[in-house]
Amino acid sequence: MPALNFKIQFVPHIRSGRKTHTIRSTRKLPIKTGDTLYLYTGMRTRHCQKIIQSVCLKVEDVLIRYRKTFSNDSTERFEVAINGVGLESDEKQALAYADGFKSFSDMMIFWQGRLPFIGHIIHWERRD
DSSP states (O other): OOEEEEOGGGHHHHHHTSOOEEEEEOOSSOOOTTOEEEEEESTTSTTOEEEEEEEEEEEEEEEEEEOOOOOSOHHHHEEEEETTEEOOHHHHHHHHHHTTOSSHHHHHHHTTTSOSEEEEEEEEOOOO
16 A cells, blocks of 8 residues: 655646656565555645545656766756666656656756666556
8 A cells, every 4th residue: 555745746737647657766665566556745744635546557667867968958968768768858758747847857957966866657547
């Protein structure tokens, strides 16, 4: 019965069904396909609120790291790989949008100071 906490900025995207995955560090007790997921905001506070309950569809390995390059394009300055396969610029943009960000640049601002990152993408069933 894994519970996941989300910043308030992601709640509308989760409820609308736009955000159907989350990027997280490796857990001591890993989330597995088929697990029931309980998504909350404000966990461990008196403002705790359940967002949705869903089912884990799949868990993928993810790597996000800064890459030295001379490009001004933010998608080229960062490497993102899922299950060992590097993403192209358009795939990075799609990942960021599905993760609740306006753009890949906004996603990288959110990740600033936390790279390199190795963890998982946890996908859940979309609720409309």
